[in-house]
Each structure stands twice: as C-alpha cells, then as structure tokens.
Amino acid sequence: MFIIDFDDTLFDTHALKGVLAKSSRDLIEAELSGLLFSDALSFLQYLKTVKQKLILLSFGELSFQSKKINATGIAKFFDEIIITPDGKELALEKILKQFVDEKDVWFINDKIEETKKILERFPKLKPVLKKSPQFAHEEYCSSKMPCFETLTQMQKYVEQQIK
Numbered sequence: 001m002f003i004i005d006f007d008d009t010l011f012d013t014h015a016l017k018g019v020l021a022k023s024s025r026d027l028i029e030a031e032l033s034g035l036l037f038s039d040a041l042s043f044l045q046y047l048k049t050v051k052q053k054l055i056l057l058s059f060g061e062l063s064f065q066s067k068k069i070n071a072t073g074i075a076k077f078f079d080e081i082i083i084t085p086d087g088k089e090l091a092l093e094k095i096l097k098q099f100v101d102e103k104d105v106w107f108i109n110d111k112i113e114e115t116k117k118i119l120e121r122f123p124k125l126k127p128v129l130k131k132s133p134q135f136a137h138e139e140y141c142s143s144k145m146p147c148f149e150t151l152t153q154m155q156k157y158v159e160q161q162i163k
C-alpha cells in the first residue's frame, strides 16, 4: 500500500504560494492543473501497475484541497482520498486499522519533521521523501530517510525495492 501526500509531493504548492502572493483572484482550474509536478502522472501510472492500494492523504481544508486535487485530475488513481484538517496521525491510525493485513506500507511525503513524528508512532511505515524547496538539502540528508529530487527518481528507488 502507498500512502501519498499531495502538497509539495505531487503538486507544486511552493509555486502556488508565489502565484497567490501576487494576486488574490480565484485561480482557474487550468492554472491549478499546471502545478502538478510534470512527472506526477507517470509516477502514479507506475504505482497503478504495482497493483497495491493507493491512498492520498492530504492535510488541509476540505474545499481548497478538493479544488486542487480535482483540478489536477489525479483522483482516479486513488482507492481512497482522505483530506484532514487535524493532522495526519489520526487518519493514519484509521487507515492502518482498516488495512491491517497490508505487509508493506509506504509513506510518501515532503515534510521531514512530520514524517519523523509519524514514524515514531507508526514504525511499520516505509518513508520516502520528495524534496521540497521549503527545507534545506542538508536537512533531508541528515534525516537518514530516502529522499529524492523528483518523482522519477523516487519511482526508480521504489522499483528496486519492490522487486
């Protein structure tokens, strides 16, 4: 099973913040869909071929997160989409209870500290980090978790691991 974050993992939220800082107008769908990382679709297509459950777990406010997710057209790849305004731990507890038989549970995220905390609580998870410009390269390196610049690189790592 793969549990995947949305903001700054599949979607360039960092760039969106720049756009929103410049104008307060409502963003149209085309603009939002253009912020999906260019290799996100091929990454998700690859994960589909692995035939494991895919869960999108996104922290934030329901209507804004839904708007972004719907604009990018990636909902169809996921078995479940969970948007939570309360942090991810409670949602993860439910997911892991629901899918208790899943042997390998991958957790794909961009935030280093959030992922560390989550791993302390759920040590069974296999973390993989997508590097976000929010954090220094060194912070990712010192986290000792596998981390990647692009989803294409991450895909190669996952391919090797699940062989």
Ligand SMILES: [Mg+2]
Residues within 6 Å of the ligand: 005, 006, 007, 008, 009, 109, 110, 111
């Ligand atoms: Mg994120």
